[in-house]
Amino acid sequence: xxxxxxxxxxxxxxxxxxxxxxxxxxxxxxxxxxxxxxxxxxxxxxxxxxxxxxxxxxxxxxxxxxxxxxxxxxxxxxxxxxxxxxxxxxxxxxxxxxxxxxxxxxxxxxxxxxxxxxxxxxxxxxxxxxxxxxxxxxxxxxxxxxxxxxxxxxxxxxxxxxxxxxxxxxxxxxxxxxxxxxxxxxxxxxxxxxxxxxxxxxxxxxxxxxxxxxxxxxxxxxxxxxxxxxxxxxxxxxxxxxxxxxxxxxxxxxxxxxxxxxxxxxxxxxxxxxxxxxxxxxxxxxxxxxxxxxxxxxxxxxxxxxxxxxxxxxxxxxxxxxxxxxxxxxxxxxxxxxxxxxxxxxxxxxxxxxxxxxxxxxxxxxxxxxxxxxxxxxxxx
Numbered sequence: 184x185x186x187x188x189x190x191x192x193x194x195x196x197x198x199x200x201x202x203x204x205x206x207x208x209x210x211x212x213x214x215x216x217x218x219x220x221x222x223x224x225x226x227x228x229x230x231x232x233x234x235x236x237x238x239x240x241x242x243x244x245x246x247x248x249x250x251x252x253x254x255x256x257x258x259x260x261x262x263x264x265x266x267x268x269x270x271x272x273x274x275x276x277x278x279x280x281x282x283x284x285x286x287x288x289x290x291x292x293x294x295x296x297x298x299x300x301x302x303x304x305x306x307x308x309x310x311x312x313x314x315x316x317x318x319x320x321x322x323x324x325x326x327x328x329x330x331x332x333x334x335x336x337x338x339x340x341x342x343x344x345x346x347x348x349x350x351x352x353x354x355x356x357x358x359x360x361x362x363x364x365x366x367x368x369x370x371x372x373x374x375x376x377x378x379x380x381x382x383x384x385x386x387x388x389x390x391x392x393x394x395x396x397x398x399x400x401x402x403x404x405x406x407x408x409x410x411x412x413x414x415x416x417x418x419x420x421x422x423x424x425x426x427x428x429x430x431x432x433x434x435x436x437x438x439x440x441x442x443x444x445x446x447x448x449x450x451x452x453x454x455x456x457x458x459x460x461x462x463x464x465x466x467x468x469x470x471x472x473x474x475x476x477x478x479x480x481x482x483x484x485x486x487x488x489x490x491x492x493x494x495x496x497x498x499x500x501x502x503x504x505x506x507x508x509x510x511x512x513x514x515x516x517x518x519x520x521x522x523x524x525x526x527x528x529x530x531x532x533x534x535x536x537x538x539x540x541x542x543x544x545x546x547x548x549x550x551x552x553x554x555x556x557x558x559x560x561x562x563x564x
Contacts (some may be wrong), residue, residue: 219270226266234258264542268538276545301322302426304425344356347466364472392435395415395437433520475556482531506543
C-alpha cells in the first residue's frame with residue numbers, strides 16, 4: 184500500500200498540471216479574442232458553451248457529471264473574462280455602471296426632496312433622516328405612490344422598507360420592484376423599538392385593542408398575547424396607528440409605534456421596547472429615477488430570471504464563486520402569469536468600481552434569460 188505522503192505528492196503533481204493547462208488555455212483564449220476582433224464575432228457563443236458542458240459531463244462517470252460541468256463552466260467563464268479584457272468590450276450594462284462610477288457626485292446630497300409612505304413619526308421618516316441629513320418629505324398613502332413619485336420626477340428620492348431581521352422581507356415592496364423603473368442609491372439599517380402608546384392616564388391593564396402595522400404586530404406577537412382579551416387592528420403604518428389612538432375617545436385603545444410618535448401625538452409610553460426580539464432591525468432602500476453610484480458603493484442588488492431548466496440557478500451561483508463575490512441575500516419571487524417560474528433577488532457585496540463586478544454583469548447578461556440591475560450603494564447604520 185502506498186504511503187499517504189506519496190499519494191499526496193501525486194495529487195500535487197496533478198494539480199500543478201491542471202494549473203499549467205489552465206494557463207495554456209488562457210493563452211489560447213487570447214488568440215480567440217484576436218480572431219474575434221478581426222472578424223467582429225461576438226464573445227459569447229451560447230451553443231458552443233452548451234455543447235462543451237455536455238461533452239465534459241459525458242466524459243466522466245455519471246456521479247461526477249455535475250462537477251465536470253461546473254469545472255467546464257468556470258473555465259469558459261474565465262476565457263470570456265479574458266476576451267472581454269483583451270478586446271476592451273463590455274456589455275451595455277457594465278458600460279453604464281462604469282460611466283456612473285466615473286461621473287459620480289463627490290458626496291451624497293445633504294438636502295433632497297424625499298417621498299415615503301405614512302405620516303410624520305413613521306419609521307420611514309426616521310430612516311429618511313438617517314439617509315438625507317436635511318430632507319423635505321412628502322408622504323404618500325401607499326408604497327405604490329412612493330415609486331410613482333420617483334418615476335415621475337416629483338421627488339428626488341423615495342425611501343421604502345425592504346426587510347426586517349425577524350419578520351422577513353416586505354413582500355409588497357418586492358412585488359412593486361418588479362413593476363417599476365428605479366435604482367437603489369443608498370440603504371439604511373434602523374434599530375426598531377416598538378412601544379405601547381396610550382392616551383394620558385390609560386394603563387396597560389385597560390388596553391383592549393392594539394392598533395399597528397402588520398409587521399409590528401408580527402414582531403410583538405408574544406407581547407400582545409400577554410395582554411388579556413386584547414384584539415388587534417391593522418393600520419397602514421405605525422404612525423397612523425398612533426394618530427388614530429390620539430384622536431380616539433376610547434380609553435381602551437393603544438398603538439405599537441416609535442417613541443417619536445409619543446411626543447408627536449401627545450401619547451404616553453405604557454411600556455417601552457415591547458418587541459419579542461430585541462435584536463430587531465429593518466432595512467430601508469433609498470431609490471432614485473436615474474442610475475447614480477455614489478463614492479464608496481460596495482453593495483449591489485440584482486433581479487435575475489434564469490432559464491427554466493435543471494441547474495440554471497446553480498450555474499448563476501457558480502459565477503459568484505468564480506469571481507470571489509460575496510452573496511449576502513438570495514430570495515425567490517414568483518413571476519406573475521408564469522406558473523412555477525421565479526425571479527431571484529440578489530444582494531451582493533462587491534465594490535461597484537471593481538473589475539469583478541463588471542465581469543459579473545457581463546456574464547449574467549449573457550447567460551440569464553433576464554437581468555435587472557437595481558443599483559449599487561452603501562448602507563448607513
